Amino acid sequence: MPTKKIKKKKILPRKAWVVTVDMGYGHQRAAYPFKDIAQGGIISANTYPGIPEKDKYIWTNSRMFYEFISRFKMVPVVGDAVFDLYDKLQEIPSFYPRRDLSKSTIQLKEIYKFFKEGDWGKHLIAKLARKPLPFVTTFFATAMMAEYYDYPNDIYCILCDADISRAWVPPEPQKSRIIYFASNRRVADRLLLYGVKPERVIFTGFPLPEENVGHNLSVLRKDLGRRLPILDPQKVYINQYKKVLAAQLGRNNLKTKATRPLTITFAVGGAGAQRELGIEIVEGLRDQLIDGQVRINLVAGVNQEVANFFRDSCKKLKLCREFDRSIHILHEPGKMEYFKKFNEILRETDILWTKPSELCFYCALGLPIIMAPPIGSQEKFNRTWLTLINAGIDQDNPQYTGEWLKDWLNSGWLAEAAMQGFTEAPKYGTYNIKKIIFHREKEFKKVKTVLQY
Numbered sequence: 001m002p003t004k005k006i007k008k009k010k011i012l013p014r015k016a017w018v019v020t021v022d023m024g025y026g027h028q029r030a031a032y033p034f035k036d037i038a039q040g041g042i043i044s045a046n047t048y049p050g051i052p053e054k055d056k057y058i059w060t061n062s063r064m065f066y067e068f069i070s071r072f073k074m075v076p077v078v079g080d081a082v083f084d085l086y087d088k089l090q091e092i093p094s095f096y097p098r099r100d101l102s103k104s105t106i107q108l109k110e111i112y113k114f115f116k117e118g119d120w121g122k123h124l125i126a127k128l129a130r131k132p133l134p135f136v137t138t139f140f141a142t143a144m145m146a147e148y149y150d151y152p153n154d155i156y157c158i159l160c161d162a163d164i165s166r167a168w169v170p171p172e173p174q175k176s177r178i179i180y181f182a183s184n185r186r187v188a189d190r191l192l193l194y195g196v197k198p199e200r201v202i203f204t205g206f207p208l209p210e211e212n213v214g215h216n217l218s219v220l221r222k223d224l225g226r227r228l229p230i231l232d233p234q235k236v237y238i239n240q241y242k243k244v245l246a247a248q249l250g251r252n253n254l255k256t257k258a259t260r261p262l263t264i265t266f267a268v269g270g271a272g273a274q275r276e277l278g279i280e281i282v283e284g285l286r287d288q289l290i291d292g293q294v295r296i297n298l299v300a301g302v303n304q305e306v307a308n309f310f311r312d313s314c315k316k317l318k319l320c321r322e323f324d325r326s327i328h329i330l331h332e333p334g335k336m337e338y339f340k341k342f343n344e345i346l347r348e349t350d351i352l353w354t355k356p357s358e359l360c361f362y363c364a365l366g367l368p369i370i371m372a373p374p375i376g377s378q379e380k381f382n383r384t385w386l387t388l389i390n391a392g393i394d395q396d397n398p399q400y401t402g403e404w405l406k407d408w409l410n411s412g413w414l415a416e417a418a419m420q421g422f423t424e425a426p427k428y429g430t431y432n433i434k435k436i437i438f439h440r441e442k443e444f445k446k447v448k449t450v451l452q453y
Contacts, residue, residue: 102195121145163381205426206361224366225253237412284401363421391421
């Protein structure tokens with residue numbers, strides 16, 4: 001008698017609307033790890049197909065102003081003064097003494113004025129509401145749009161910094177149904193001061209790219225094990241903590257010898273600010289780059305102008321021979337492809353040099369961060385967080401990078417910073433968020449721990 005075939009139950013893929021904004025890199029970088037669950041791909045609220053002209057006008061003006069101010073900060077004398085005035089509008093108040101910070105702000109009143117008088121965002125929310133999947137966003141205004149226009153499913157907002165301004169929370173926080181995914185414990189506590197109900201604050205960690213983390217941190221441990229002997233050539237740190245390192249990373253992952261030259265990745269922001277710093281670093285490492293002792297990735301992102309600046313500046317320094325050998329310029333026309341390539345080069349990177357933007361959370365990948373000067377209030381708080389967990393170090397004079405960087409390597413400081421980031425910074429943000437939005441918390445112990453916060 002033939003065996004009856006049992007039909008396997010078809011498991012439908014889990015999907016959500018993943019909404020971000022094309023404004024700098026931070027919000028889209030936080031959305032990138034959710035590309036696999038994004039219904040119809042990741043949606044940029046300010047550039048999606050069919051966006052009404054009136055909505056596009058509001059978004060375009062705010063984006064152009066933000067990018068202009070970010071670049072204008074580099075202008076001598078007046079740049080700092082103008083930027084500080086702008087930054088005052090989004091200033092993060094001091095955390096202590098703990099007090100009620102739930103009072104609304106001028107910025108929030110303007111946002112809700114756009115909702116009431118101009119139906120800002122109504123078209124997008126109505127469009128997505130036709131298929132009411134979980135709504136996941138990396139920007140405060142889009143979370144508020146979904147709530148204001150009664151989106152018929154859960155609304156989740158991913159926080160992209162180590163601390164946030166009052167603008168991230170609606171004017172009447174106690175009545176809000178937005179659920180916040182906090183990048184660290186400080187930002188979770190901050191939300192409570194802003195009046196958000198505790199049950200709507202979940203400490204998940206920042207969403208890191210899964211291709212750099214791997215199942216049970218398999219990729220991360222392997223990459224960090226190869227990175228440590230490069231960051232600690234004298235084995236000052238490794239010899240002192242060898243047993244601990246082997247236990248943390250796995251004995252087979254911890255390598256004893258360097259397998260590549262020291263590789264630095266320098267990344268500028270979306271507006272291209274601090275591009276000159278990249279060339280100062282190249283000048284400071286000139287001899288090591290020529291000798292092949294050091295490699296540098298100059299990350300221009302999607303900004304062709306910045307890529308041209310890097311290339312032309314290296315030519316002026318007569319470093320053409322070093323292209324593709326010691327100097328690599330990363331430029332891609334589209335942001336999703338840029339994020340993919342950026343994540344790939346991070347696996348072969350030993351030091352990440354950048355301003356303390358959302359990339360501060362990438363210290364969790366075991367990458368020591370050399371911090372360029374912060375731009376804006378939130379980056380100052382990101383810098384403080386990196387310093388407190390000992391995963392980031394302020395840059396010294398870039399003109400003499402070749403000298404002080406050698407001392408930092410020989411002391412084992414950067415190897416220690418790499419391990420501090422790995423042990424102290426949250427690493428499971430992407431996994432936690434996916435589990436929560438699909439209501440699978442009980443299946444995973446790590447999420448249970450997170451939800452107790």
